Amino acid sequence: MRVSVAQFCPKLLSLDANLARMEAMCSGLSTDLIVFPELATCGYLFSSMEDAYSVAESMPEAKSYQMFSRIAIQQNMSIVYGFAELDKDKVYNSSALINPDGSYHVYRKIHLFDREKLFFSPGDISFAVHEAKDGVKIGMMICFDWQFPEAARSLALAGAQIICHPTNLVLPWCQAAMKVRSLENRVYSITSNRTGKESNNEAEVSFTGCSQILSTIGEELAKLNATEEGIATVEIDANAAQNKRVTERNNAFTDRRPELYRL
Numbered sequence: 645m646r647v648s649v650a651q652f653c654p655k656l657l658s659l660d661a662n663l664a665r666m667e668a669m670c671s672g673l674s675t676d677l678i679v680f681p682e683l684a685t686c687g688y689l690f691s692s693m694e695d696a697y698s699v700a701e702s703m704p705e706a707k708s709y710q711m712f713s714r715i716a717i718q719q720n721m722s723i724v725y726g727f728a729e730l731d732k733d734k735v736y737n738s739s740a741l742i743n744p745d746g747s748y749h750v751y752r753k754i755h756l757f758d759r760e761k762l763f764f765s766p767g768d769i770s771f772a773v774h775e776a777k778d779g780v781k782i783g784m785m786i787c788f789d790w791q792f793p794e795a796a797r798s799l800a801l802a803g804a805q806i807i808c809h810p811t812n813l814v815l816p817w818c819q820a821a822m823k824v825r826s827l828e829n830r831v832y833s834i835t836s837n838r839t840g841k842e843s844n845n846e847a848e849v850s851f852t853g854c855s856q857i858l859s860t861i862g863e864e865l866a867k868l869n870a871t872e873e874g875i876a877t878v879e880i881d882a883n884a885a886q887n888k889r890v891t892e893r894n895n896a897f898t899d900r901r902p903e904l905y906r907l
């Protein structure tokens with residue numbers, strides 16, 4: 645199958661401009677699965693709850709879902725993207741998987757980072773695995789979830805073959821840490837990061853780009869640089885993630901000793 649990672653610089657609080665940009669990026673694209681960044685629809689550095697409410701979208705009426713489901717159906721591909729999700733009076737930092745039949749699944753970021761705690765409610769649904777195009781099993785985690793090995797482990801133990809990881813990275817360690825997450829779980833990972841800077845009266849953040857697609861042993865199959873905008877696509881065999889064998893006598897899953905772990 646073909647998998648793609650997208651990298652660009654979303655405009656803060658500009659839902660329509662960001663959707664138009666992502667629609668243009670998808671134009672003519674031939675892939676089976678593409679991952680866009682965290683909060684790709686709306687930018688990152690909110691100043692107030694009013695900012696959050698101004699761009700938050702409810703599923704399935706969300707403009708982003710309406711656009712991406714049309715593209716997923718027309719271009720026969722699965723799409724993962726980050727958005728601000730409104731549910732009653734709460735706003736979640738969420739990602740959606742949209743499939744070529746128009747169906748969708750949502751993940752709500754469980755481990756909120758820094759000022760995100762001011763505006764978003766923490767995710768209230770466990771890590772889950774869903775089928776994408778052709779039945780490939782994917783798990784979603786968002787950005788700072790990388791810090792917690794339990795996130796990727798939960799997804800891998802639930803059968804994920806590919807971890808889809810929309811991000812807005814500001815710390816320098818995630819891209820390296822995800823090599824370990826892929827390797828220790830023997831799963832592919834697609835980390836889609838954004839570029840650019842945002843600032844307000846209270847904070848300034850610079851995003852690190854360097855989006856990547858990693859193999860089940862953490863090899864870089866595709867990598868964008870810190871500032872470029874675009875899409876990288878590679879061919880993978882998703883079934884390689886079924887093989888947890890490390891040596892003739894070792895298996896990354898069946899050698900686990902959970903009865904001796906304190907978690």
Ligand code: ACM
Nearest residue numbers: 757787788812814
């Ligand atoms: C982050 O979780 N957006 C750093």
